[in-house]
Amino acid sequence: MLRIVLCLCVIALAGCGTTTKITNAWVAPDLKEKNLKGVLVIAVTERQDARINFEDAYTAALKDQGIHAVASHTLVNGTARKTSKDKIIAAAKQAGLDTLLLSHYAGTLEQPVYHPGTDYYSVIPAYGSNYGYGRFGGYYGQIVKVGSTAGIWTSSKQVMLVSDLYETATEEPLWQATSETIDPSNRIKLRDSVIQSFVGQMEKQGLIKK
Structure with missing residues (x-):
């Protein structure tokens, strides 16, 4: 069959x-x-x-x-x-x-789709009086936002x-x-x-x- x-x-x-x-x-x-x-x-x-x-x-x-x-x-x-x-x-x-x-x-079904924006970050070394040389804490830094893209709408x-x-x-x-x-x-x-x-x-x- x-x-x-x-x-x-x-x-x-x-x-x-x-x-x-x-x-x-x-x-x-x-x-x-x-x-x-x-x-x-x-x-x-x-x-x-x-x-x-x-x-x-x-x-x-x-x-x-x-x-x-x-x-x-x-x-x-x-x-x-x-x-x-x-x-x-x-x-x-x-x-x-x-x-x-x-x-x-x-038929064709068309639906709106939202794509969220994306934030971009970078780590800046945080050396100073609170971070002693050679100590583990000295390897940590501050995370700062360096850029982003806006969210957009498309269709599917x-x-x-x-x-x-x-x-x-x-x-x-x-x-x-x-x-x-x-x-x-x-x-x-x-x-x-x-x-x-x-x-x-x-x-x-x-x-x-x-």
């Missing part, structure tokens, strides 16, 4: 760890009892280029896990948002794909995407996960980080079997 136990078949950030986390995930209790094979990967977006890029990357990540996955743009023309549900389901059935993996943008963006798995024949939901990516640096890293997290969650919940 995604080898889904079905063998269902529904990328790490370059140079650093993923910035995405899964905030919510659900799986149908009877999923492991279903003998599902093959998944049609669908990205719901107004932009055809974005659809192709996301579907191809998601499909490749699933294939790396041994899953039989097909990008919907190879079977259905136009953007998924403007394509009828019946047309997509018909394409999946004709291709022998028992599940539909649909992903879409769920959290981009959310949702991925849903449905059974093609019944249209029943089988799995859902919501991802949250904090301050993504670019679209490609956002895409790859999200997909990596979704695939990791599938494996964690037993949809993908090694």
Whole structure:
């Protein structure tokens, strides 16, 4: 099933760890009892280029896990948002794909973040009548503030995407996960980080079997 136990078949950030986390995930209790094979990967977006890029990357990540996955743009023309549900389901059935993996943008949350200022200090030797030469006390000094930076306000963006798995024949939901990516640096890293997290969650919940 995604080898889904079905063998269902529904990328790490370059140079650093993923910035995405899964905030919510659900799986149908009877999923492991279903003998599902093959998944049609669908990205719901107004932009055809974005659809192709996301579907191809998601499909490749699933294939790396041994899953039989097909990008919907190879079977259905136009953007998924403007394509009828019946047309997509018909394409999946004709291709022998028992599940539909649909992903879409769920919004961006922007929150203010306060970064406190920093004070800088230095130690000035404190020699004098109270600090005898050669005595331990002579090594202590006075700590004085020599500078500081002011606190500033910035904003933190959290981009959310949702991925849903449905059974093609019944249209029943089988799995859902919501991802949250904090301050993504670019679209490609956002895409790859999200997909990596979704695939990791599938494996964690037993949809993908090694």
